[in-house]
Amino acid sequence: MASPAIPAGRTPLKLTAKDFKSDQEVRWCPGCGDYAILAAVQQFMPELGIPRENIVFVSGIGCSSRFPYYMNTYGMHSIHGRAPAIATGLSSSRPDLSVWVVTGDGDALSIGGNHLIHALRRNVNVKILLFNNRIYGLTKGQYSPTSEIGKITKSTPAGSADSPFNPLSLALGAEASFVARTIDSDRKHLQSVLRAAAEHHGSAFVEIYQNCNIFNDGAFELLKDASSRDDHLIRLEQGQPITFGADGRYSVVHPEGSFGLQVREGGEAIVHDATVDDPAYAFALSRLSGSDLSTTPIGVFRNVPRPTYDEIVQKQLLDARAQATGTPDEMLSGLLNTGDTWTIL
Amino acid sequence: MAEVDAPEKRVEQLERVVIRFAGDSGDGMQLTGDRFTSEAAQLGNDISTLPNFPAEIRAPAGTLPGVSSFQVHFADYDILTPGDAPNVLVAMNPAALKANLADLPAGADIIVNTDEFTRRNLAKVGYAASPLEDDSLAGYAVHPVALTSMTVAALADTGVAKKDAERAKNMFALGLLSWMYSRPYESTLRFLEQKFAKRPELVAANTAAFRAGWNFGETTEDFAVRYEVKPARMRPGTYRNITGNAALALGVVAAGVRSGLPVFLGAYPITPASDVLHELSKHKRFGITTMQAEDEIAAVGAALGASYGGALGVTTTSGPGVALKSETISLAVALELPLVVIDVQRAGPSTGMPTKTEQADLNLALYGRHGEAPVAVIAPRSPSDCFHAAIEAARIALTYRTPVILLSDNYVANGSEPWLLPDVTELPDLHVPFADAPNGEDGRFLPYLRDPQTLARPWAVPGTPGLEHRIGGLEKADKTGDISYDPANHDFMVRIRAERIAAIPVPDIEVEDPDDNARVLVLGWGSTYGPIGAACRALRQRSLPIAQAHLRHLNPMPANLGAVLAAYDKVVIPEMNLGQLAREIRARYLIDAIPFNQVSGLPFTAATLENMLEDVVKNG
Numbered sequence: 001m002a003s004p005a006i007p008a009g010r011t012p013l014k015l016t017a018k019d020f021k022s023d024q025e026v027r028w029c030p031g032c033g034d035y036a037i038l039a040a041v042q043q044f045m046p047e048l049g050i051p052r053e054n055i056v057f058v059s060g061i062g063c064s065s066r067f068p069y070y071m072n073t074y075g076m077h078s079i080h081g082r083a084p085a086i087a088t089g090l091s092s093s094r095p096d097l098s099v100w101v102v103t104g105d106g107d108a109l110s111i112g113g114n115h116l117i118h119a120l121r122r123n124v125n126v127k128i129l130l131f132n133n134r135i136y137g138l139t140k141g142q143y144s145p146t147s148e149i150g151k152i153t154k155s156t157p158a159g160s161a162d163s164p165f166n167p168l169s170l171a172l173g174a175e176a177s178f179v180a181r182t183i184d185s186d187r188k189h190l191q192s193v194l195r196a197a198a199e200h201h202g203s204a205f206v207e208i209y210q211n212c213n214i215f216n217d218g219a220f221e222l223l224k225d226a227s228s229r230d231d232h233l234i235r236l237e238q239g240q241p242i243t244f245g246a247d248g249r250y251s252v253v254h255p256e257g258s259f260g261l262q263v264r265e266g267g268e269a270i271v272h273d274a275t276v277d278d279p280a281y282a283f284a285l286s287r288l289s290g291s292d293l294s295t296t297p298i299g300v301f302r303n304v305p306r307p308t309y310d311e312i313v314q315k316q317l318l319d320a321r322a323q324a325t326g327t328p329d330e331m332l333s334g335l336l337n338t339g340d341t342w343t344i345l
Numbered sequence: 346m347a348e349v350d351a352p353e354k355r356v357e358q359l360e361r362v363v364i365r366f367a368g369d370s371g372d373g374m375q376l377t378g379d380r381f382t383s384e385a386a387q388l389g390n391d392i393s394t395l396p397n398f399p400a401e402i403r404a405p406a407g408t409l410p411g412v413s414s415f416q417v418h419f420a421d422y423d424i425l426t427p428g429d430a431p432n433v434l435v436a437m438n439p440a441a442l443k444a445n446l447a448d449l450p451a452g453a454d455i456i457v458n459t460d461e462f463t464r465r466n467l468a469k470v471g472y473a474a475s476p477l478e479d480d481s482l483a484g485y486a487v488h489p490v491a492l493t494s495m496t497v498a499a500l501a502d503t504g505v506a507k508k509d510a511e512r513a514k515n516m517f518a519l520g521l522l523s524w525m526y527s528r529p530y531e532s533t534l535r536f537l538e539q540k541f542a543k544r545p546e547l548v549a550a551n552t553a554a555f556r557a558g559w560n561f562g563e564t565t566e567d568f569a570v571r572y573e574v575k576p577a578r579m580r581p582g583t584y585r586n587i588t589g590n591a592a593l594a595l596g597v598v599a600a601g602v603r604s605g606l607p608v609f610l611g612a613y614p615i616t617p618a619s620d621v622l623h624e625l626s627k628h629k630r631f632g633i634t635t636m637q638a639e640d641e642i643a644a645v646g647a648a649l650g651a652s653y654g655g656a657l658g659v660t661t662t663s664g665p666g667v668a669l670k671s672e673t674i675s676l677a678v679a680l681e682l683p684l685v686v687i688d689v690q691r692a693g694p695s696t697g698m699p700t701k702t703e704q705a706d707l708n709l710a711l712y713g714r715h716g717e718a719p720v721a722v723i724a725p726r727s728p729s730d731c732f733h734a735a736i737e738a739a740r741i742a743l744t745y746r747t748p749v750i751l752l753s754d755n756y757v758a759n760g761s762e763p764w765l766l767p768d769v770t771e772l773p774d775l776h777v778p779f780a781d782a783p784n785g786e787d788g789r790f791l792p793y794l795r796d797p798q799t800l801a802r803p804w805a806v807p808g809t810p811g812l813e814h815r816i817g818g819l820e821k822a823d824k825t826g827d828i829s830y831d832p833a834n835h836d837f838m839v840r841i842r843a844e845r846i847a848a849i850p851v852p853d854i855e856v857e858d859p860d861d862n863a864r865v866l867v868l869g870w871g872s873t874y875g876p877i878g879a880a881c882r883a884l885r886q887r888s889l890p891i892a893q894a895h896l897r898h899l900n901p902m903p904a905n906l907g908a909v910l911a912a913y914d915k916v917v918i919p920e921m922n923l924g925q926l927a928r929e930i931r932a933r934y935l936i937d938a939i940p941f942n943q944v945s946g947l948p949f950t951a952a953t954l955e956n957m958l959e960d961v962v963k964n965g
Contacts, residue, residue, distance in 0.1 A: 022815065024827065053810045058650070061818075069815050069828065074807040076653060077817025078646075079676050085643035089650030089658065090807075093609050093634060097654070097807050115646070118639035313634055320629035328602040331631065333769040336595060340383050340532050341585045341766070344576075 015046040022072040028063060033184035033210035037131065038070055044191045045071075048098065048198055055098045058087045060107040063138050064131035064210070067102040081112020084119035087126045092310045098198075101128045105146040106136050109165050113145075117174035122309035123202040130167060130207050131184075135216035148291035153215075168286035168301060171205040172279050177306040178204040179282060181298045184211060185224055189235075189298065196300050202308045222293050234288065236299030241269035250295075252288065260284045263295045274303040354563070354571045361420035362526060362574055363428030366518070367445050368437030368458075369406050370399060370413045373515040378415025380519055380536060384528035386586045386763055389576025390419040393875065394761045395427035395948070400616065400699045407461075407469045412444040421575040425875040425882075427760060429950035435518055437461060437492070440470045451484045456521070458514065460493035488567050492517050499557035505550040513554035520558025527573045530555070580765055587764040589728040589757035590617070593687060594624035596735025597659055598631050600685075603736070604743055604775035607632040609651030610659045611644035613666060616699040617755045618689040621661045641669035645686065649673060652682045655779060655806035657739060661687040664706045665695070667750070671714050674748050678718040678842060679818050681793075681802050683742035686720075687735075690754040692946045701946025702755035704871055705922035710750040711900055711929065717839045719846040721745070722899040724752040726874035729764035731757060734897070736773060743777045745849055746801040752899070754921075756872040756948045780805040780812055785824075790814055792826040800845035851898040853905040858892035859885065865962050866913040868938070870896040870926055872948065873919055879951035880958055889962045896926070907934045917941055917961055919954055 020042040028034045045055070055073040059065035061080035068075030078086050083101045091099040101119075108116045108130050119126060135153070136142040142155040146167065150159040171179050178200040182193040190208065197204035209220045223233045234244045234252065242252035251269035252261050261270070261284040274282070282302035289296040324331055364381065368374045375396055385392050395416045404411030418428035433454040436442035438461035449455070462475050476482050477489055496517040500510040516537075523530050534552055541547040562568050587595075601608035610633065612622040626635040634651070638644035645660040652658030660670065667688045677684045690706045692698035710722045721741045725734035731753060738749040780803035785791040792814045793802050805812040814826060822829035823837055856866070857878075869877045874895050881893045894909060896902065910916050910930065916938045918927040924940035931938055941957050943949055 024815070051810065052813050054808055056807045068817070071815075072813055074813055075815035075817075076680070077815065077819060079672055079818055082642060082646045082673065085638065085646030086650035086653070088643070089609060089611060089636070089647030089652075090654045091650075092636070092647075093607060093651040093656045094654040094807065114639055115643055118643065313636075317629050317632060317634065321632070324630035328605075328631070329769045332599055332602045335598060335628070335631075336766050336769070337583065337585070339585055340387065341583050342387050342389065343583045344389065344579050344581050 013046070013049055013051060015052070017043040017046065019052065020045045020072050022070050024069045026070050027066065029214050031213040032063070033133065033212070034064060034067070034131065036184045036187065037129075037190065037208060037210060038067065040187045040190045041194065042071070044194050047195065050098050054096060055100070056090060057100045057102055058083045058090065059102040060112055061138070062104040062107045062136075063212075064102055064104040065107060081107055081110070082115060083107070084112065084115040084124075084126070084128065088119055088122065088124045088309070091124050091126050092313045095125070095310045095314055099126045101126050103128065103130050105130065105132045105134060105144045105167070109145040109167060109170070117170070120171055120174040120176040120203050120205060123175075123177050123306050125202055125308045125310045127197050127204045128206065130205070131210040132167060132207050133210045133212040133216055134164075134219050135212050137212045137215055141215040164291060166286060166289070167207045169283060172283045172286060172302060175279070176205045176302065177202045177304050178300070179286075179302040180205070180300045181207045181209070183209045183220065183223060183298060193300065196303065200303060202306055220293065223296055232294055232296060234295060234297040236272050236274070236285070236297050236301065238272060238274055238300070240272055242272050242297075243269045252285075260287055263288065274300045277304055355569060356527075356571050356573060359572050359574050360422065361418065361424065361428075362433065362572065363416060363418045363431045364433040364435065364522065365414055365416040365431035365445060365448075366435045367412055367414035367441035368515070369440070370401070370403050370411050371406065372413070372437045373512070374413050374415050374437070377515045377519050378417055380533045381522060381528070382417045382586055382761060383532050383536070384523060384530060385417065385419040386584065387529050387532050388574075389579070390421065390574055391423045391577040391579060392417060392419045392586065392761070392763060393424055393427045394418070395756070396759045398700055407438055407440050407466045409440050409444050409470055412440050414441070414445060419574055421577050423577060423579065425879040426948075426951055429952045433522075435522065437514070437518070439466050439472055439476075442476065443470045443472070449485065452486065454486045454488065455482065456488045456490055456518070458492035458518075459489045460491050490521070490561070490567075495557065495561065496554050500550050500553055503546065503550050503553055505546050509547065509550060513551050516551045516554035517558035517561075520555040521562045523555075524559040524562035525568060525571060527571060530559070579763070582765045584763045584765055586761050587729050587732075588620075588759055588761045589725065589731040589753055590620040590689065590759065591624055592729055592731035592764065593735050593751075593753060593758075594621045596732040597621075597625060597685075597739070598628050598633065599732070599769070599772055600736050600739030600775060601631055601633060601657055602769075603772050604657060604739065604777070606743075607634065607656045608659060609648055609656040610635045610661065611638050611647035611651075612636070612661045613638050613641045613644045615641075615663045615666050617691055617758050618661045618663050618666075618687065620758070621687065621689070641666040642673060645670040645673040645684070649677050649680070649682060649684055652677075652684055653680070653806070655804070657683060657685070657743065659685040659687065661689070663689050663691050663699070664693045664697075664709065667706060667709055667713065674720065675714045675716060675718045676818050677748040678714070678720060679821075680816050681746045682804070683746055684748040685735075685738045685742050686748055686750045687738075688750060688752050689758045690752060692944070698946045700755065702872070702948060703921050703944060703946065704752070704754055704873070705925065705944065706752060707870075707899065707922065707925040707929070710752055717843060719843050719900065721747055721749040721846055721849055721901070722752065723749065723897055724871035724899060725757055726871060726895055726897065728757050728760050728762050732764070732767075736775070737897075740773055740775050741849060743775055744801065745799055745845065746804060747846060752871055754872050777804065779809065781809060783811055791824045792816060793821055794824045795841075795845075800841065800848060847901050849901050851901055851903055854894050854896060854903040854909055856892050856894045856909060857881070858890070860890055863890040863892035864914040865917060865958070866892040866894060866910065866915070867917045867919065867958060868894050868896065868910070868926075868930070869919060870899060873921065876949040876951045876954055877919060880954035883951060883955045884958055884962065889959060891958055891962055899926075902933070910934055910936045910938075915939060915961055915965065917958060919943075919949060919957070921948070
């Protein structure tokens with residue numbers, strides 16, 4: 001990870017997953033996908049080599065947003081949808097910290113949609129983990145902005161009337177410099193995506209398909225069940241042709257004259273490159289998956305360098321300070337005495 | 346200024362003058378007024394100003410809604426308000442005359458730009474005939490001046506385009522008024538050189554227009570008298586003229602310097618608070634970060650995030666923005682972190698009248714949150730007082746780890762007055778320690794273990810080893826900060842959050858009653874200080890005793906306030922709302938306070954308050 005670095009004079013830390021477990025009792029429903037994500041994150045964190053005191057988890061409201069209580073780092077469980085805004089103030093004023101935002105599909109895409117897109121647009125150096133279970137869990141089962149159209153829930157007995165967001169398409173439209181997707185149940189893949197996100201300098205947006213076994217059980221079963229997943233799950237590997245299915249019989253191709261990508265049986269598979277500068281490529285990848293999940297890529301869609309908000313803000317401060325002379329009190333006195341002044345004896 | 350063969354003019358001494366410059370939004374009246382003010386300040390007069398402009402950036406030219414004005418009051422003694430009524434109106438067009446005529450007392454001087462009194466412009470504002478040609482202005486001293494054409498003629502040799510020449514007519518007017526009132530003009534010439542540094546031809550044009558106006562005054566027969574207003578006796582020291590918004594920004598800079606903390610301002614542009622953002626964005630060398638956020642909610646959220654990280658988090662806005670920030674302010678109440686929320690009030694509700702003043706956010710500041718969520722509330726009384734109020738807001742926020750709402754308003758924000766510059770080293774020391782070691786048994790860190798003196802919890806910023814902890818909006822157990830649904834704990838925490846704000850020590854309120862014989866007390870808060878003070882002085886000059894007290898701290902209130910109020914037969918509370926402080930005083934102290942309310946978008950005039958108070962003093 002480009003920043004923060006290990007403070008000078010400190011030996012690399014030998015932390016374990018246990019060091020990242022707080023003393024708080026975890027209170028998600030038994031069987032919730034959040035447990036798997038928490039365990040994966042706690043196991044992954046020592047890899048970063050960052051002292052626990054320099055890591056901050058900020059969350060909003062919802063089941064996923066309880067996450068900071070369970071991490072033995074600094075943490076703030078804030079208010080609904082606002083975590084990216086709070087994290088922006090923290091990260092841009094404290095570039096020495098590693099700031100993570102944990103959010104859900106309602107928190108990030110409904111009540112907090114505005115803050116999410118602007119954090120991504122600014123390229124604030126925060127890692128945003130969006131747990132997408134396509135349902136409102138903490139309020140007990142209303143449809144969410146990622147629920148499929150026609151979803152029958154407590155608040156939509158006749159079926160929901162609104163089309164869902166594609167979170168990755170949204171993030172890419174907001175100029176996100178790092179966009180990825182993974183699945184709660186695949187710890188190895190989840191950790192590989194976290195690793196790439198942590199190494200990215202700037203906003204990293206990670207959608208994690210997460211099962212809510214109480215209100216939307218089996219939402220992603222097509223991608224998890226051994227009998228179906230190979231024909232629907234597309235694993236993106238940097239530098240590798242994008243194929244899937246038994247013996248790689250399906251390919252992701254770019255038909256001549258088409259704006260987008262398509263899945264074909266056979267055909268010349270395109271080679272995956274997340275570093276393509278033109279976001280149209282990652283966007284086309286993101287459009288392969290619809291509500292029915294029939295062809296769903298996971299992995300890193302986009303990973304491009306772009307100046308971060310934090311860097312620009314800090315550079316402006318440093319440049320201004322470099323030109324200043326005198327003690328702070330002297331500088332203040334000079335500022336107050338600016339302009340047309342007059343003296344009465 | 347120029348060597349001209351001028352008739353000898355009589356010079357008359359005046360104690361005070363109120364001038365109002367009025368014209369189209371694009372006529373440069375704010376600039377003209379601002380320059381005149383600076384000249385008066387240079388001369389050593391006491392001054393007070395009141396700009397009045399439409400919310401539209403360029404309303405249709407020549408219409409009544411497009412009129413922009415700037416009033417300046419200058420005197421040879423200390424004054425408290427921009428003046429009730431102008432002695433002189435400079436009207437750049439028929440709309441400016443019509444919009445302001447009703448405010449003029451009989452006999453007032455009116456200088457009109459006759460070039461703009463065309464049939465078309467007269468018709469735009471409903472004048473059937475020119476008021477300059479009938480007897481409708483008979484009660485005034487009208488000075489018709491062809492401002493535009495004389496300016497164009499004066500600039501004929503400078504080579505500037507006719508459009509630019511016409512635009513310099515405000516400098517002609519300024520030159521004329523500067524001559525009339527014997528103002529020193531060096532600072533204006535210097536100002537023009539700086540303002541148009543990249544366009545020397547405009548420096549020349551505006552300077553020439555200014556001189557032409559001055560010389561016109563000196564030579565024309567129409568102005569027989571020249572006036573002087575001697576310097577006021579003011580406390581020794583160095584002064585500058587300052588608006589409330591500028592003073593607020595400088596106060597925030599000072600708070601950063603005196604606390605040794607970086608300042609983080611999150612703001613979303615909103616009238617009339619945006620100038621604080623503009624000003625603070627220039628001062629990065631002081632370690633001040635300004636973020637123009639995507640909305641009001643993000644602005645306060647980012648400020649709170651920065652506070653959590655160890656900065657002084659500040660957000661600036663007006664009433665509608667405070668409403669949007671409400672949820673985050675409640676979070677800050679629960680997190681017990683420092684946060685300064687500056688509300689430059691404007692006329693509401695909703696968009697209301699964004700460029701007009703009001704004090705109707707007091708209830709919002711005191712109570713506009715969900716749950717029991719008390720915060721400290723303070724209000725500056727004048728433009729220069731905004732500087733000290735900002736420092737006081739930061740002091741309370743940092744010392745007591747609480748949101749503080751500072752209630753300014755459009756009147757003090759855009760008004761100006763001379764400011765006696767403080768000695769920086771005598772400003773309060775705002776340093777507060779961060780927590781650096783565990784405070785519990787067995788090396789545990791207890792984020793909600795309170796300081797017994799301040800009842801503040803430790804400010805443990807990320808990056809501090811051994812103090813890793815989690816905070817949040819869920820109710821916390823006393824001391825440990827763990828999530829708690831325990832009924833007794835919640836009851837305790839709600840009460841301690843109330844107690845810790847109520848226990849913040851604030852200075853006693855002072856009463857001004859020079860003869861110590863008043864039976865009526867007038868109590869105010871915020872920007873009404875000037876007009877109330879002027880009204881009280883006028884009454885005392887007429888041997889009508891009255892006492893004045895003014896609240897700076899609206900929550901908590903001064904400990905002696907109840908006793909002060911109880912000592913008078915009558916307590917009158919004038920406010921630019923429908924009685925929000927009066928209701929608060931009645932509820933807290935069981936005092937039968939008499940509310941006096943005006944919600945016109947304009948500040949009280951001293952005369953309005955004088956009449957009202959006279960009635961109370963005489964008739965009880």
